Structure formats: structure tokens, C-alpha cells
Amino acid sequence: MDKSKKRRLIYRIAALAVVLLIAAAMFVIGRGHTVYFDNKMPENVGTEVNVPYKIEVVVAGKSVAKLKSGERGMADTMGQNFNMQLLVTKEKGEDPTRLQVGLTLPYSMDGIIINLPALLSGLDESAYLSEFVYVPSAEEMKDEEVITDDTDNQMNFEG
């Protein structure tokens, strides 16, 4: 009797631990980031780097951005290990060179800017990686009236 109670308690604690572990794992692997790619001269690094004519960014087999000099592209990603292929065309008319790049993204940043020329020329992380700070538009910051009374919405069911 006592034994079975004890065993049940152990099972329960184990189950709870498993659930908490899964939750923790989800926090790690499920963290979403938005990565922005800049193909332009990095600011505040002191050194001049070469900005290629065109860079194509391929993430998970899909081309997400074709960036000419001075352009920005973006991709959504999950987790902190970020792998991409870069097809770099140095000058117009040249054949692109293929590069495989793997990065570790900082957990705390929602939006991350990667300066590709700085990355390509081998500068350190603080030079090519910076946080994208989201600035809500004026439209978004306008006061929004909350509608909690749903009698008028009885009909709008999209089952």
C-alpha cells in the first residue's frame, strides 16, 4: 500500500520533470529570430571592406534574398544555429563563388542584422553582428480601442 503510493509519487514527479524538460527544450530550440542581411559598408568598424556587386542568400535550400550593393534582405529562423549559403558575385559579369556560413545567434535578440561584407572579410562578431531594434510605426502606436463586447460579432464565426 505504502509502497505503491510512493511509487505513484515517484512516477508523478518523473512525469512533471519530463514535461518541464520538454518545456525547457522548446525554449531553446523554438526561439525564433529574424535575421536581416545587409550588403553594404559596415559602419563604425574603422576599416574599409570590399562590398561585392551582388550576394544571394540561400537558407535551407531556399533563396531568401538577392542583394545588390546597399540592399537589405531578411529571413525568419528558429533556434540559435543559423546556417546559410552565400553566392557572392564580386564584380558584374563574374561567376559567383559559393560559401557555406554557420553562425551562432545570440538568444536574447529578436532581430539580428548581419553585415555580409564585414562577415566575408573576416572581421570579428562585434563588427558584423548587431541588434535590429524594432521601432513601431506611428500607425501601430495609435490608441486601439479594445472591443470586448461581442454581441455584434455573433455572426462572424469562421469555424
Next chain:
Amino acid sequence: MKNKSIGDYLRRFSVPIMFVIICLICAPISGLSPNYLINEIVTRIGRNAFLILSLLIPIMAGMGLNFSMTLGAMAGEIGLILVSDWQIVGIPGMILAMIVSIPISALLGLFCGKVLNMAKGREMITSYIISFFINGIYQLVVLYLMGPVIPIAHSTIKLPRGYGIRNTVSLLSMRQRLDNLIPLNIMGVKIPVATFIVIFLLCLVIIWFRKTKLGQDMRAVGQDMEVSKDAGIDVERTRIISMILSTVFAGIGMIIYLQNMGNIATYSSHSQIGMFCIAALLVGGASVDKASIGNVFLGIILFHTMFIVAPKAGTVITGDSMIGEYFRVFVSYAVITIALIMYETNKRKNKSKAGMQLALAQEQEEANG
């Protein structure tokens, strides 16, 4: 004898038959292509089945239609709001939202079960009012506590005034991730395989649960509370467990529902969900005291065919799009009304039958003695 059984069948399935007729009339008039219709219905099975399955357990325990399944829906929404603020995306986000929602659902289910134990015999109206009451609490939490008490970081979710959640929260990062996890396309019909697998698993769990000791107890309680109490079943506890299970499943179901929709209407997504799920279940031929997994799927197919087809058909017939919209809402309410009336009249009939049998037995006893 045989004649009577056919009549009985007709009566039992009167609602599904009526719906088949409505659908058969309206579908050609609406002018929608069969391909579109099938696609829509398959999507809606994936979207709603889990939610509707959550209604089965309280029916088993004799607690009637669980109008307070909205409690679970609210818990699911809270889970999703938090997860999208934490920026956990995709399937992991869904799983985490479920894990967050489960303790909330369980607590709400416990509350609901305790209250319903104090209101035996009028569970349905009480669970209906509970859904309103908890909606008030939900609004208190989401509209006032989220921000200052429960940290919400992102301005896309939080209202500009600094507390409270916006009217809609986008779930773009999770939208149809489960549905598209295992892509399958048969003759132009997109099939959400992974969602169907999850639904199938819940069906298995329900079938298994019926055979467990607890499931058997629940059915006994549903049959007769007094008898089961005499047989040593803890009636109150069994009823509370059935409510907790139903609420937890409803919470998970709501997360599946919302990942398909792709956004949360923070203050209204949950409010109608109970009504429409119950109507769909009843359309499938279930009654207040008897419902099977088959009823769930038949119900979704018939109810949602009507839901898609009726407004279009109404527009074609009357030239006014609103007529069809009102018509389908009227039909949903009417179906629930009819089912409730049939349940109550049957209950009375059985009671008087039992009473007559008792009187007869007593008479015989007297004659014998």
C-alpha cells in the same frame, strides 16, 4: 416490430438527416465547386475535431454538454499569447503553449467541476454561466494584468497604452505549421496529415480511457449517481476529473484551431467556440447523454458543409448575403434547442416509465403478499 425500429432510427437521426437534406439542397444552389468544398471541409475537420472531441468525456460522466469548454479555449489563448511574446515559434512554440495552457486549464477545470458538483441536476446552465464568469476573469487578466504584472515585451502584442493585449495577436510564426508538417496533396485536396495524426491519437486515448477503471466509473456515474455512490465510487471526484480532462483537451484543441487560423482574436475567439462545437456534435447525431467519436466527424462534415454553403445559397436565392449568415446561426441555435428538448422529454418519458414499472411491481408484491 421492425417498423417501429425504423421509426426509432429516423427519430434518433432526425437531425443529421435534416442536415443532409439542407446540404443537398443548398450545395448545388451555392455554385461552389466540389473541389473547393472538399478542401474546406478537410481543413475544418483538422481545425475543429480536437475541440469537439473534448466534449465527449463530460457527456460520458452524465454532465451534459460542456458549455464551459470555453475555459480551456481561454487557457490555450493565454498560452499562445505568452509564447508569441517569448518569440518561440513553429511547432516548439505550439508545444510550449500547450504545456503552459495545461496547468491553467486544469485549474479552471477543477474550479468548474467543484461548482458543478454544487449544482447537480442543472449542470448545463451552470457551466454556461461559468463560461461567462470566467470570461470576465480572462478579460481582467488579459486586459489589465498583462503588461504590469505578467511581463509582455513586444509592442506588436501589447496595447500602446502599456497594459493589455491588442484585439488581434498574429500567429504568423506558427500559422499552419502543424498542418503543413507532413505535406500531402491528393487530387488538389490539401490534407493536414500531422493534425490528423494528433486527432487520431486523441481518439485512441478516448477509446482506451473508456476501458480503464476511471472510465468505467465515469460511465457508471453518468448512468446513476446514487447507485455508483453505493458501489463505492467517489462520484464528486470522478465528475471533477472529467471536467479537468475536458478542459485540458479543449485548451490543446484551441491551440490547434488557432494555428490553423493564423491569428488570435483576443477577446472573441473563444466566446463562440463552445456554441459551435456543441452544435456540430449534435448535428452528428449525438444527444445530451450519448455521444461517440463517429458523431464528432459526421457532425463536422454536415455542420460545416451547411456553414459554408448556406450564406452563398442565401445570397443566390434572396439577393441578400446577410440572410444566409443569419440562417446558419439560427440553424445552429435551433439544433441545440431541439436536442435539449428531445433530451428532456426522453428523460421525463423514461422517468414515468420507471415509475409505472415500480408501481406495477409494488402492486404485484401486494397481490403476492
Next chain:
Amino acid sequence: MNEQKLTFTDLIKTKAQEFGLPRLIITGFLLLLLVLSPIVGADLPTQISNIINRFSWNGILVLAMVPMIHSGCGLNFGLPLGIISGLLGATLSIELGFQGPLSFIMAALLATPFALVFGSGYGWLLNKIKGGEMMIATYVGFSSVSMMCMMWLLLPYHSPNMVWGMAGKGLRTTISLEGYYTQALASFLQINIGNLSIPTGAILFFALLAFGMWAFLHTKTGTAMTAVGSNPDFARSAGINVDKIRMISVVMSTWLAAIGILVYEQGFGFVQLYMAPFYMALPAVSAILIGGATVNKATIMNVVVGTILFQGIVTMTPTVMNNLIHLDMSEVIRIIVSNGMILYALTRKTEGTR
């Protein structure tokens, strides 16, 4: 003798128990609001006239609960059915071209046959399903409201004041009563002292109906109704036709709801159609419960006290809260209080559980 040893605190305790803890809290809350309102800078006379005004709008809708509670049919969640009869009367009266206060009288007269017919059908149904009244009443209300949504579009109304201008058919969602019976009762013998204004006519009308109800409950049929409510088996053996009495109570309740919505409209100034009546039963139900009624017991006093308390909280909380903490939580408080009250009443153990 044990009873003589009862102390004063015990007396208070039993009194409080009779009054019920939730009611005590609500009364205390309202008193607190009243005390706070001058402190936070809200004008007390305006507040009080607001409460009196809202009382005069809603009183009869709450009164409509009484007959069905008395006959044991429980709380009338099917109130929208009666409200629809009233709306039919109101729209017909306008359609037929009546104006001014006369349109109110005509609306009431025209609503009556609908209320009688709908009420009888409703009563017949409730007699078939004794024991499950409240849930079915709720859904009868919902079905009838959604049914009428179609009807408002389809019925051949033509009055340009009511139909959509563009299509020339189908009623609008809100219809202004300007030129019809807006303030028809309230302006009768209205008293104005500074910021305080009392809609005497509307109050008198409520008093008249309330007195009528009180008098009815003391007639032979009225006492029979109470008997049916408290013990149907006993009433049946005493030779009372239970079904007939219940039917009368349902018809009365439906008719009062029809008149009640007309009085509400004359105060509010608009007729609201389509989904508006959908949830109108809930405030009325919780008001009478706040006033001290239970699922099977209600007095006129419960109606008066309950309506004042409920409307008091509904009108006072927004102003006081806004002035005090610049946070309008009144809507949430209203939802929690009113539904909490209904829950409280439903979970009380009552004899002859229905």
C-alpha cells in the same frame, strides 16, 4: 433556554446570513462608490439621477422574472422572446404611422397579442420539459433572436424612418425614437432640482405594474402560483391545474418583458434590433438575484432593491474608477459581479431541485 443566550453579534450574523454574503459585499461596494464619488470629483446628484433613470428603464424587465420564479419555472433566461414581442409592437406602431406618446400606447397594445401567442407557445414547451427549463429557455431565446434577425430583413416594413435608406427595405439595426415615444413616460411630471432629475412618469408606471404584480400574487390564482412553485406535487393534490398555472406565469413574464423593453426604449431613445436582445436576459436575471431572490423565491422588494443595486454599480463604477485611477475596469467588474451572482444562486441548495 438556549435561544435567550443569543448575543447581539449572533443576531447580526444570522441577519447577514439571511441577507447573503455576496449581497452584503455588493451593497457595501455600492455604498463605497457613493461615498467616494464626491471625493473624486463626480457630481453626486447627477450620479443619483443616473441611477434613478436607469432604474426606470430596467425595472420592468427585472419584474418580468417574478412570475416564472414563483411558479417554479426558474429564472427566465428566455426573456429575449418577450423582448421580441415588444420590438414587433414598437416597429409596427411606427410603421402604422403613430406618433408621439400615442405611439407608445399603440406599441404596447400591438405587442400584447404577440406576447400572448409567443408566451403560450413558450409556456407549452416549458410544460413539456419540466426540470430542464433554464437551459432550454436560454436556447429558446437565442433561437428566436436569430430567427427574428432574418425576419427584420424580410418583413415588408416600409417606413423610411426604419428601413435602410439605400435598399429601401430591411430594418436598420438601431431606430431613433425621436418624434415617437422617446421619453414618453419619463417626461410625464418630471421633477428637476438642480442636477437631480427624476423621471416620475416612468417610476409611476413601474410602481403601477409592480403593485399589479403584488396584488396578483395575493389573488387566488397568485397564491396557487406560489403553491405550484414551492411544491408542485402538493399543489396537484390540492386540485390545482399545475400546467395551466405555469402557463399563466410564462405568458405574464413574456408580456412584462415586452412592455419592459418598450419602457427601456422610451428612456434610451432608440429601438435596437437584430442581435441586441441576445444577452438582455442576463442583466435582468442577475439584478433580481442581487436583490435577494433565489431560483425559486422572489418578491417585489427583491426587484426594486436588485435593480437599484445592479444599475447603481453599472453606472457608478465607470465614473468613480475613471476619476480615481484613470482605469476603466467597470466592464470587467460588471461581467464578474453579475455572472458571479447567477452562479452563486445556481449553486445554492434549493428544495425540489429544478
